[in-house]
């Protein structure tokens with residue numbers, strides 16, 4: 001028999017839709033709710049350090065499709081953070097936004113991830129000029145350019 005554990009904070013926010021779906025389906029599940037003051041003890045147990053997390057049959061990330069969804073959703077979070085920067089026309093304000101949102105780190109993360117995806121499909125950014133531009137800007141940074149030129153070549 002399938003068993004489900006849903007981990008979330010003791011509030012509705014992003015977790016409640018899962019609870020509502022379980023309720024609507026009449027599916028039993030364990031509703032594990034962490035209080036804010038105990039969250040830091042559990043954060044590292046979560047695959048992405050965030051909740052909600054669904055545990056199914058005593059393991060995490062069981063469905064291939066769920067893993068794919070998680071990757072896409074995580075990239076979606078990054079894109080959401082990048083959008084105000086792409087939209088900002090004023091160069092100074094744009095730099096400020098990057099700083100405020102810790103975007104240098106997000107840009108690098110995104111750059112690295114996309115490199116793998118581009119290895120699978122080199123045309124995948126053709127419809128996303130702003131993402132292409134973001135990659136180009138990362139590559140243009142002198143220290144990054146130097147690193148990319150000299151790093152060992154690996155397949156992934």
Ligand SMILES: N[C@@H](CCC(=O)N[C@@H](CS)C(=O)NCC(=O)O)C(=O)O
Pocket residue numbers: 013014043049050051052073074077
């Ligand atoms: N894209 C993620 C976002 C999850 C998310 O932002 N979770 C927040 C609560 S709504 C969280 O875990 N915050 C605590 C933390 O990041 O330490 C999802 O929808 O699963």
